Amino acid sequence: MRILVAIDEKPYSAHAVSEVARLAANTWANVILLGVQAKIAPPGAASRDWPTSHPLPSAVRTYRETFLKHFKEDECPYVQREFGYELIEVRKGVWEELYVAKSARKDLKTLIRIGNPVKEILAEAEEEQIDLIVLGCDNARGCEWEEPSGVPQKVVNNATCSVLVAKEEKEVNRIVCCLDHDLVSQQSLEMINQLVTLHKAKLEIVGLTEAEELKVEVEKKMDAILRYYTARGLEPWIEIVELDSFDAFISQGAKWGLMALWMGKKSILEKVFPKGKVAKLIKGSDSSVLILR
16 A cells, blocks of 8 residues: 655644554555645745745654654664674575665655645655545644645545545544445455554444335445455444435534545445535544545
């Protein structure tokens, strides 16, 4: 798995980094900590004139240390290790004492991109073939970044990969997943498994149906998902929701710790939950939101 954490110097970004560190400890994902900065210099100045004394570089370095503190030093897959001299058999019966240096088993990169934050986040995700973008936000300000406005919502709506908007204020003790059972990817199912395990949360799986006569068919398909998670030691609750009641169901989101929606291509949710509603959900819900693709 490849995870991109989009960060600025605000407290909500520190929370997002900690969440990813805990997830990476389970998955050994390759991780990029991406600082994004909108305002770079006075008008007319070149981007190279952007001062390295700006708070963001310092924050990014601090986040890197925060990330690494979640691992025991001798077990951390992101640390470069040098082992000194070691006898190596260079050919049959001939041993040479060589200086051995072993690189980290997994990548942890720290980068800064200057420009429009949404465009820079999406560009980095595309270039690095990211599987999951994670970013925090300030719930007290309607899930906004300090600047510019609407960064989490715009990233969610325009990313081609999954996106997790992590909200520090809400403890994740219940995860509710609305899945398109015909098309949901194996990677998405496993991501839910990881998050449930990470937070020791209860899991509720929601199946969507458009008509009463289709409920039996939907229930059969949901049973396959139930068996998938049961085989992994989880005991999810299964619920079937009519599409015309979905808005009312989602309005209960404040009660949940994390809400996950499968929004891949041809997802049934596209019919009832367009981009505008997704943005409204992210802005208005107290829960963290995971959009799966």
